[in-house]
Amino acid sequence: MNQFFLSEINIYPIKSLGGLSLQEAKLEEKGLQYDRRWMLVDEKGMFITQRKHAELALLQVNICNGKLIVSHKTLPGLSTSFSMDEDTGEQISVEIWNDMVNAIEVNKIVSDWFSDFLKFKVRLVKMPLTEKRLVDRDYAQNNEVVSFADGYPCLLIGQSSLNELNGKLPEPVLMDRFRPNFVFTGGEAHVEDSFKDFFIGEVLFSAVKPCSRCILITIDQQTGFKGQEPLKTLASYRKIGNKIMFGQNLLHQQTGTICVGDEIKVVSWNK
Template identity: 60%
Template sequence: MNKFYLTDIYIYPIKSLGGIRLEQALMEDEGLQYDRRWMLVDHDGTFITQRKHAQLSMLQVRIKNDRLYVSHKVNEELEISFKLDETTGKRIEVTVWDDASIGLEVSESVNEWFTAYLQFEVRLVRMSADEKILVDPGYASNGEIKSFSDGYPTLLIGQSSLDLLNEKLTESVNMNRFRPNLVFSGGEAHIEDHFKTFYLGNLHFSAVKPCARCVLITVNQETGIKGKEPLKTLAGYRTFNQKIMFGQNLLHKGTGVINIGDELKVENWK
């Protein structure tokens, strides 16, 4: 009988910017604490993404002493910081795909920093505590909520799935191409496709929908350069109903702490 263990926990505080690997994390109602609680939007309030602006991949994020720091991975002089609870109080209507909500503007100076970097007008917003973004009711069963993530609170990928992909590629890719929250070891490639419900510690998770992949995974997170892989290779063996699938979107019940090394205990299989 296979045993599965949590090997990596990642959060992406600002949507579409670099992630942070954690040893321990708090799972809140919307997902992992700080995960995608901020995002960049254009003048219409539409979210900004690496799909169109690959240079976002070169911005690394870290949290220290109740402040969020953003810096360029190559240009050490390019850095900004702001307090985690900082806002101007200005409420902005924002959208992530079909999900509309309210974002709170962080500050004018932060807007100017990102605008100068991207060379077009953007604003940084954080989630409003009084706004709840509902998960698609076609998959949610208990009115689950999420952050500024694309569709679901949490994304899970097995390390074996990436290992199989890299066996097929001329040049291997890192897991950060796929921006998972949780990575686990054990089992064959894509065994997560067969998870229905499982536990990490006392937290209960449901794997509700495979994750459809797009051109974002073709952006090298170390260089910001976009190519054809690994999307081209994945299309050859992971296409279902004309969508390329890699990883599982999760819903969860309750809140609590998860840790690297926790056993992932499958309760029910699909």
């Protein structure tokens, strides 16, 4: 019988910037603590991602002494930082996909830093603790809420799934292309497609929807270079209808602490 163990925990504090790998993390109502709680928006309040601005891949985020530190991966002198508690106090309305959400600008100085980097005016905003952005009602089970993630609190991918993909590619890619929160070992490729309800450690999750992939996975997260792979190859064997699937979107039934090395115990399977 297969055993599954958690091998990676990743968070992405600022949406579409570089992620952080953790050994343990706290799971809160909206997802992992600090995951996608900040986001860049343009002058109209529309969210900004690597899909149109691949250079965001070159900005790495770290957490140190209550601050978020943003630095350039290849230009060491280019950086900014701010307190994780900092904001202007002024709520503004921002748009992410089909949702209108209340947000608060962090401060003008850090917004100007990002504007200089992107060469157009943007603001860095954070999600207030009181904000309730609902998960898609077609898949929600109990009025779950989500941060600035695309649609669901957490994303799970099996290492075997990436290994199979890399076996088909001319050049292998790293897991960071797919921006998962959880990576696990064990089982065959895409075994996560058959997970329904399962525990990671002591926390119960449900896999509710395969994750459809877009051009973002064609961006090398180390260089910012955009190519055709691995989307082209994935389309040859992971297309369902007109969507290319890789990974599972999750909802969680409770909060708690999750650690690398935790066993994943499947309670029920999708047929």
